[in-house]
Amino acid sequence: MKTKRIFLIGILMLASLAIAFVNADKRNIQPIAYNHNKHVEENDMECLDCHVYAEENAQASIPNIEDCIVCHEEAVTESESESTLLSYIQENKVIPWRQVYVVPDYAYFSHRRHVKLGELDCTICHGDVGRFAEPISEPFVEPVMDWCMDCHEEKNVSNDCYACHR
Ligand code: HEC
Ligand code: HEC
Numbered sequence: 001m002k003t004k005r006i007f008l009i010g011i012l013m014l015a016s017l018a019i020a021f022v023n024a025d026k027r028n029i030q031p032i033a034y035n036h037n038k039h040v041e042e043n044d045m046e047c048l049d050c051h052v053y054a055e056e057n058a059q060a061s062i063p064n065i066e067d068c069i070v071c072h073e074e075a076v077t078e079s080e081s082e083s084t085l086l087s088y089i090q091e092n093k094v095i096p097w098r099q100v101y102v103v104p105d106y107a108y109f110s111h112r113r114h115v116k117l118g119e120l121d122c123t124i125c126h127g128d129v130g131r132f133a134e135p136i137s138e139p140f141v142e143p144v145m146d147w148c149m150d151c152h153e154e155k156n157v158s159n160d161c162y163a164c165h166r
């Protein structure tokens with residue numbers, strides 16, 4: 001009876017460890033533990049300083065070593081995440097960021113249209129990113145068709161199939 005219970009507890013502990021492992025894996029999908037809050041809130045940077053095309057192009061763009069090197073040519077902190085960044089810079093290697101928000105090619109989405117012409121704030125679609133201390137690993141809202149259409153209906157924007165499926 002007793003050994004059976006210990007066995008069961010052992011199985012449960014292993015199972016919860018496995019779940020924790022899977023979750024931890026999911027939480028940290030980015031190659032560097034990038035911290036938005038340190039840059040935006042604590043060092044007054046603007047979204048457009050790094051996502052430089054958000055008002056001009058379809059893609060906002062994710063910055064890479066050529067943008068980071070401006071301030072991180074040498075260590076400015078003692079953090080492990082910064083030393084990882086410095087090794088990418090020193091080896092002149094592209095940081096393989098995983099893009100979290102993805103709309104498939106058969107649907108058309110443009111940042112310029114929404115940010116510049118629509119005057120929508122980044123937070124509406126991406127949450128309060130400037131306060132995120134962890135790198136982004138899952139979307140604030142999944143960019144699916146119903147979500148697009150709900151906002152278009154609310155704002156009286158075309159929901160013609162061909163507006164998005166060109
Ligand atoms: C109306 C909703 C909406 C707004 C407003 C918006 N985004 Fe996005 N964002 C998206 C969607 C949808 C995607 C996925 C696009 C794709 O796959 O082409 C995305 C992708 C991104 C990406 C990764 C891919 C890329 O385009 O480079 C970045 C970075 C980004 N957004 C930053 C921003 C910033 C910064 C702002 C504010 C200046 C902003 N976004 C405003 C919906 C929005
Ligand atoms: C305009 C200057 C500037 C640019 C550009 C910049 N950073 Fe930083 N970064 C800083 C400063 C300042 C700190 C120190 C923050 C602190 O500890 O107060 C910092 C700290 C960091 C840290 C350590 C933070 C921690 O959590 O311990 C990492 C990692 C980092 N930056 C990554 C990046 C990456 C990746 C890029 C390019 C995409 C980048 N930075 C671009 C100014 C900059």
Ligand code: HEC
Binds near residue numbers: 035036062063129
């Ligand atoms: C110092 C540069 C820097 C600044 C300033 C900055 N970002 Fe980022 N941003 C990054 C980096 C690096 C990544 C990739 C790592 C990550 O996902 O956390 C990223 C990722 C993102 C993504 C996820 C893109 C995707 O689909 O994977 C969004 C959305 C985003 N940023 C929005 C913002 C918004 C909104 C602001 C202003 C409040 C902002 N960022 C300010 C560097 C910056």
Ligand code: HEC
Binds near residue numbers: 107109157158
């Ligand atoms: C939070 C509100 C909001 C969300 C979410 C949103 N949009 Fe929009 N969208 C707008 C607004 C507002 C405009 C009109 C901008 C302007 O003034 O030109 C627009 C315009 C457009 C247009 C141009 C329409 C035309 O008449 O040609 C396309 C295409 C589009 N959006 C695609 C998308 C897609 C794809 C998504 C989802 C991935 C999406 N939008 C999500 C608010 C939104």
Ligand code: HEC
Binds near residue numbers: 104149152158165
């Ligand atoms: C405002 C933008 C927008 C409009 C308008 C729109 N779509 Fe979509 N549609 C999307 C996006 C974004 C996706 C990809 C994300 C997803 O699967 O939800 C998509 C995916 C799809 C898919 C493939 C996914 C699935 O569910 O099988 C089909 C089929 C589709 N749309 C048909 C239509 C038809 C038919 C209309 C007109 C009645 C329409 N769409 C109008 C944005 C739009």
